[in-house]
Amino acid sequence: MEAIERVCQFLEEAHTYYLATVEGDQPRVRPFGTVLLYEGKLYIQTGKVKDVSKQLAVNPKAEICAFNGGKWLRVAGELINDDSRDVKVAMLEKNPGLKRMYSADDDNTQVLYFRNATATFSSFTEAPETVTF
Numbered sequence: 714m715e716a717i718e719r720v721c722q723f724l725e726e727a728h729t730y731y732l733a734t735v736e737g738d739q740p741r742v743r744p745f746g747t748v749l750l751y752e753g754k755l756y757i758q759t760g761k762v763k764d765v766s767k768q769l770a771v772n773p774k775a776e777i778c779a780f781n782g783g784k785w786l787r788v789a790g791e792l793i794n795d796d797s798r799d800v801k802v803a804m805l806e807k808n809p810g811l812k813r814m815y816s817a818d819d820d821n822t823q824v825l826y827f828r829n830a831t832a833t834f835s836s837f838t839e840a841p842e843t844v845t846f
């Protein structure tokens with residue numbers, strides 16, 4: 714399995730991850746759950762009205778962390794906006810619950826993909842493993 718696929722699978726199995734952004738000199742973090750591997754990129758979903766979206770527009774640097782089954786994963790990189798309709802549709806199809814709040818054609822739905830990502834798998838028992846994508 715490719716590195717990016719392993720990262721996606723870990724996030725799917727963990728269900729929830731925590732997304733950190735930067736606002737000035739203040740870190741901001743919140744729970745997220747959306748993840749999609751699409752055309753070789755790892756995407757997350759949010760709403761453009763949210764503070765998290767506004768923070769990423771100013772500074773795309775972000776880090777996520779998830780924990781599952783004694784292992785944890787951190788992914789650091791930049792989250793880049795992608796306005797292509799196809800990937801929004803795919804994201805909503807994968808997460809049908811989102812359709813109550815979002816549609817591919819509203820002005821709010823936003824998908825972003827990781828660029829220059831460094832992912833580290835860690836556990837208490839094994840040496841950390843770092844991959845990039």
Ligand SMILES: Cc1cc2nc3c(=O)[nH]c(=O)nc-3n(C[C@H](O)[C@H](O)[C@H](O)COP(=O)(O)O)c2cc1C
Nearest residue numbers: 729741743744745746747758759760763764765766
């Ligand atoms: C388990 C869980 C998963 C969530 N997943 C997402 C998500 O994938 N995308 C999203 O925009 N908000 C998601 N939320 C809601 C955000 O955490 C919430 O809107 C948060 O306030 C956004 O951060 P902000 O207030 O800094 O903009 C999730 C909340 C929970 C509890």
